[in-house]
Amino acid sequence: ETKIKQDKICIVGSGLIGRSFAMLFAASGYQVYLYDIQLAQVTDALDNIRIQLLNLEGMGLLRGTLTVDQQHSCIKGASDLGEAIKGAWFVLECVPERLDLKTVVYKSIDPLLEPNAILGSSASALVPSLLSKDLKNRNRFIVVHPTNPPFYAPLVELVPAPWTDADVLPAIKSLCTEIGQAPVVLNKEIDGFVLNRIQYAIIGECWNLVKAGVMSSEDVDKVMSEGLGRRYAFMGPLETAYLNADGWLSYKDRYAEMMERVTSNFEPFPKIEGPTLQKIHDEFARKIPLDQLDARREWRDARLAQLSKLKKEMDK
Ligand code: NAI
Numbered sequence: 407e408t409k410i411k412q413d414k415i416c417i418v419g420s421g422l423i424g425r426s427f428a429m430l431f432a433a434s435g436y437q438v439y440l441y442d443i444q445l446a447q448v449t450d451a452l453d454n455i456r457i458q459l460l461n462l463e464g465m466g467l468l469r470g471t472l473t474v475d476q477q478h479s480c481i482k483g484a485s486d487l488g489e490a491i492k493g494a495w496f497v498l499e500c501v502p503e504r505l506d507l508k509t510v511v512y513k514s515i516d517p518l519l520e521p522n523a524i525l526g527s528s529a530s531a532l533v534p535s536l537l538s539k540d541l542k543n544r545n546r547f548i549v550v551h552p553t554n555p556p557f558y559a560p561l562v563e564l565v566p567a568p569w570t571d572a573d574v575l576p577a578i579k580s581l582c583t584e585i586g587q588a589p590v591v592l593n594k595e596i597d598g599f600v601l602n603r604i605q606y607a608i609i610g611e612c613w614n615l616v617k618a619g620v621m622s623s624e625d626v627d628k629v630m631s632e633g634l635g636r637r638y639a640f641m642g643p644l645e646t647a648y649l650n651a652d653g654w655l656s657y658k659d660r661y662a663e664m665m666e667r668v669t670s671n672f673e674p675f676p677k678i679e680g681p682t683l684q685k686i687h688d689e690f691a692r693k694i695p696l697d698q699l700d701a702r703r704e705w706r707d708a709r710l711a712q713l714s715k716l717k718k719e720m721d722k
Contacts, residue, residue, distance in 0.1 A: 408470035410435045410480065416494040417441065418487070418511060420451040423528050424500035426556040429455055430585045432480035433469035439482050441490040443501075448483040455481060462557070465711050469586050491518040496581070498526040498550060508537055516541050524574050526550040531602055533595040534567035545571045548578055551599055552587070558710035560588040563599045610675040617682040623689040639713060 415431050417424045420442040428438045428451070442448045459474045468474065484490035491497055497519065501511050508527065519525060524546050527537055538547035549565035556562075562582045566575050575591065582589040592599060598606065612626045621629075637646050644654075651657035676682070694702050 408433070408435050408472045410472065410476065411437065413437065414439060414494045416484075416490045416497045417500055418490070418497065418515065419500035419502075420447045420483075421500065421502075422554070423552060423556070424498075425451040425455055425458075426552065426554075427498055427500065427528070428481050429458065429477070430469070430556060430587065432477045433472065434585045435470070435472060435480060437480055437482070439484045439490040439494065441484045441487055445483075445485050448485070452478075452481065452483055458557075465715070467557075467711055467715060487514060488518055491515065491520075491523075493520065494523060495520065496524045496526065496578075498528065500528045503530055503532065505532055505536065508532070509540070512538070512541055516543055519543050519546070522546065524548065524577060526578065528552055531598045533597055534565050534570070535595060538567050538569075545569050546574060548574050549595075549599075550578060550582070551601070553601060555707060555710065556587070558707065558714045560586060561601065562587045562589045563592060563601055564589050565592040565595050565599060567595065606675065611672065613676050613678070613682065613686070614673045616686055617676065623686045624693070640717075 411434075414437045416439045417428055417431075418441050420428070420440045424440065424442070428440050431438045440448055440451055442451070456474070456478050459468065459477055462468045463474050468477075470477075472480075497515060499508065499511055499515065501507055508529070512525070515525060523543075525538075525541070525543060525548075527534070527547070527549050528551060529537060529549050530551055532549075534547055534549045537549070538544040541547060544567065547567050548570055549563070551563040551565065553559040553561040564575060564578060564582070579589045579591070590600070596603070608630070612623075612630075615621055615626055616623050641649075647657050647661075648654050651660050
């Protein structure tokens with residue numbers, strides 16, 4: 407049974423990711439203070455969160471045992487940064503991915519942090535040493551990179567800076583697990599972290615195959631959605647390979663030479679420009695006109711929701 411806690415968490419930036427995190431923390435009973443430079447964003451977030459919570463309830467996917475009203479009342483809008491941060495043991499920055507902007511935001515957060523409070527960033531690619539180098543509290547800094555949409559794709563990449571105190575990672579790891587997300591840890595920082603590095607490797611090869619005229623964009627995507635993606639929804643490529651032979655040593659005997667031959671003529675990551683850019687864009691625009699993106703996002707999220715439900719059932 408989920409209990410309403412007194413522990414306070416502050417979120418700075420109430421856009422797409424800030425509001426998702428607010429919901430995740432509130433579902434575990436945390437007191438969440440949501441701040442934004444634009445007050446209208448906070449008001450909009452609070453309205454939008456209620457709608458999202460009701461939708462989740464309708465699908466049987468509300469997390470924890472608190473009701474929609476209880477979860478919603480755990481989230482409070484704040485118009486003053488000091489008020490939002492006061493008493494919070496964890497402050498999570500969710501402002502746009504620009505180093506200059508994040509740096510300015512940290513300058514105002516840094517002096518307001520409670521002693522030993524942790525400062526997290528939902529940065530997608532910027533490394534923590536770059537983000538936190540000038541902070542007084544840089545030893546309390548950690549990147550907490552979620553996956554969109556966080557409710558249906560629970561992966562969170564945790565990236566401490568080289569100077570982050572040893573107690574920060576386990577504290578945030580257990581928080582992520584408690585709220586039902588799936589944390590992974592980068593033992594050292596690397597630009598783009600792991601999710602985006604793998605994602606870009608895939609996008610690069612898809613692009614190069616379309617450019618070479620091997621397949622249409624639609625069919626290349628189908629290779630993922632009907633093939634690789636189906637398998638990867640439940641286990642990763644390394645375990646998939648392990649099972650495709652009798653373990654990795656046998657996989658090596660059977661496939662290593664082929665893997666090396668095939669990848670020896672891989673093109674480097676392409677320049678995202680020119681006729682291939684137009685071709686890929688046009689192929690999708692014919693199928694999903696730009697004024698119908700929201701409908702297609704809903705289509706996607708409804709399927710991701712059902713997949714979450716299936717996984718929840720099967721992993722019981
Ligand atoms: P967003 O644009 O939806 O929201 C950003 C919010 O920050 C806005 O509400 C804006 O008013 C607010 N903001 C701007 N300047 C501010 C300031 N000085 N103080 C307080 N609030 C301020 O952006 P989104 O998508 O939520 O991204 C936030 C972070 O999360 C970025 O670092 C992004 O890379 C990362 N991220 C985004 C994902 C996505 O798919 N959208 C996935 C994973 C991480």
